[in-house]
Amino acid sequence: MTSTNGVNTTVIESNGLHFTADVAGPADGPAVLLLHGFPQTRHTWRAELPALAAAGYRACAPDQRGYSAGARPEGIDNYRVELLIADALGIADSLGADRFHIVGHDWGGALSWFIAAHHTERVISLSVVSRPHPVAFMSAMRDDPEQAHRSRHHPAFQRSEATDNLLVDAAGPLRRAMARNGVPEADIDAYLSTLGERDALDAAVNWYRAMGPSRIQSNGTPPTAVPTMYVWGNEDVTVGRMAAENTAGHVTGPYRFEEIDGVNHFVTDEAPGVFTELLLSHLAEHG
Numbered sequence: 001m002t003s004t005n006g007v008n009t010t011v012i013e014s015n016g017l018h019f020t021a022d023v024a025g026p027a028d029g030p031a032v033l034l035l036h037g038f039p040q041t042r043h044t045w046r047a048e049l050p051a052l053a054a055a056g057y058r059a060c061a062p063d064q065r066g067y068s069a070g071a072r073p074e075g076i077d078n079y080r081v082e083l084l085i086a087d088a089l090g091i092a093d094s095l096g097a098d099r100f101h102i103v104g105h106d107w108g109g110a111l112s113w114f115i116a117a118h119h120t121e122r123v124i125s126l127s128v129v130s131r132p133h134p135v136a137f138m139s140a141m142r143d144d145p146e147q148a149h150r151s152r153h154h155p156a157f158q159r160s161e162a163t164d165n166l167l168v169d170a171a172g173p174l175r176r177a178m179a180r181n182g183v184p185e186a187d188i189d190a191y192l193s194t195l196g197e198r199d200a201l202d203a204a205v206n207w208y209r210a211m212g213p214s215r216i217q218s219n220g221t222p223p224t225a226v227p228t229m230y231v232w233g234n235e236d237v238t239v240g241r242m243a244a245e246n247t248a249g250h251v252t253g254p255y256r257f258e259e260i261d262g263v264n265h266f267v268t269d270e271a272p273g274v275f276t277e278l279l280l281s282h283l284a285e286h287g
Contacts, residue, residue, distance in 0.1 A: 007049050011070065012062060014090030015083065019069030021062035021091070025053035030124070030135040030287060031097035034061040034167060037106020037131070038204055039174055040266075041067055043190045044105055044216060047272045055280055057101075062091055064108070066203025067194060079206040081214035084111055089119065098122070101283055105268065107207055110218075117222045125227045125286040127279055130236060131266050132243040134218035140243035150238050157208040163201050171196050178202040180238065182263070182270035227254040227286035231275055233263030256282060 007024040022042050029133040032052055036044040042061040052059035065071050065087050066079060089113060092100050101124045104112030109131030116126040131137070140147040156162060166174045171192055178188045195201045211217075228251045248255055258278055263271050 005050055006053055012060075012094045013085050014094060016144070017073070017087065018067070019062040019068045019087070019091060020065070020070070021060055022049055023058070023060045024049040024096075025058045026056060027058060027096075029053075029056045030165060030283075031095050031100035032057045032059045032093060032283070033092055033095075033097075033100050033102050033164055034059065034273065035102070035104040035108030035111055036061070036063060036067075037104070037108045038207065039178065039195050039201075040106070040191050041194050043187065044108075044268050045103075047268060047276050050131050051276045051280060052283075055283075057283065058095060058097075059077045060095055062087075063194065064088075066206060067200060069200075072199060074207050075256075076209045077213060078115070079116065079203065079210035079281040080215040081111070081211065084207070085118070085216070088115060089122065092122065099124050101125045101127070101286075103127045103279065104131070106131050106265070110134060111128045113221060114216055115227070116224050116226050118216070120225055122257050125229075125283060126224060126232070127229045127282055128274060129231045130233070130239055130265050131172060131189045132232075132239060133219040133224065133247040134228065135250050136246040137239075137243050138218045139193065140240060144240050144242040147243060149238050150240055153238075154208055157159065157205050163198060163205050166201060167196070167198060167203075174201075183263050183266050184269060187269045221250075223250050225251075225253045227282075229256040229278065229282040231259065231260060231267060231278060232256070233260045233265065233267050235262055236265045238265050254286070 007022050012019045012021045033044045042063050045061040049059050102112045109128040116123045230247050
C-alpha cells in the first residue's frame with residue numbers, strides 16, 4: 001500500500017480479480033464508490049477523494065476491469081456489463097459497505113445508472129457526470145440527428161483494428177482527442193501511463209464490444225428511484241442536450257440536474273473542483 005496526501009493506493013479483490021484502487025477517509029465513514037470512464041482511470045477522481053475524506057466519507061476509486069493489471073481477463077465476453085456491475089458490488093463488499101453512494105463518469109456513469117436501477121437496495125444516492133440515463137441516451141440516438149454522430153466512436157470501436165488505430169504515433173489519436181476535449185496535458189499523460197499499453201487499451205475498448213452480448217441492455221433500464229444528481233457540461237461533444245434534458249423523465253426519486261456552462265465531456269479534468277462541490281452538497285442532502 002502506498003499513501004499520498006491521505007489517499008492510499010491499495011489492491012482490492014472482487015469477482016476473483018485484483019483491482020488497484022485509491023482509498024481515502026475513515027474506515028467507518030459512509031462509503032462512496034467512484035467509477036471512472038473511458039479513456040480514463042481512477043486519476044479522474046483525484047480532487048474528489050481528499051475532499052470526501054475530509055468530509056468524513058470512506059471514498060474508493062478503483063481502476064476498473066481491464067484497466068487494473070490484476071483484473072484484465074482475455075476475451076470480449078469477459079467485459080459484459082453484468083460482470084462489470086458484479087466487480088463494483090464486490091468492491092463495495094470488500095469495503096464492508098452494504099449500502100453506498102455511487103458516483104460515475106462516462107462508462108462508469110452508465111454502470112452507476114445500471115447499479116442504481118437494478119440494485120436499488122444497495123445505493124444511498126447516485127451522482128453521474130456526462131453520461132445520461134441509458135434509456136434517454138438510446139432515445140436520443142434514435143430521435144436526435146446529432147447524437148449518432150456524437151457517439152460515432154461506439155460502432156468504430158467494434159472493429160478489431162480500433163485499438164491499434166488509437167495507439168499509432170505514440171497514442172497520438174487518443175492524446176489529441178482528449179486534448180480537444182479540454183483535458184490538460186499532465187492528465188493525459190497520467191491516463192496514458194495505463195492506457196498507452198496495448199493490453200490495457202484493448203481491454204478498455206472491449207467494454208464497447210461486449211455491450212451487444214451483455215445480458216443487461218440500456219433500453220431495459222428501469223427508472224431510477226434513488227436520489228440522483230446528473231451533471232452535464234453543455235459543450236459536451238459526445239452527449240447532446242436532448243439526451244441530457246430527457247434524463248429527468250427516467251428518475252422517479254429526488255432529482256437534481258446541474259448544467260455546467262462552457263465545459264466539455266471531461267468535467268473533472270477541464271474544471272477541477274466544480275464537480276467536487278456539487279457532489280459534497282448532494283451527498284450531504286441525501287446522507
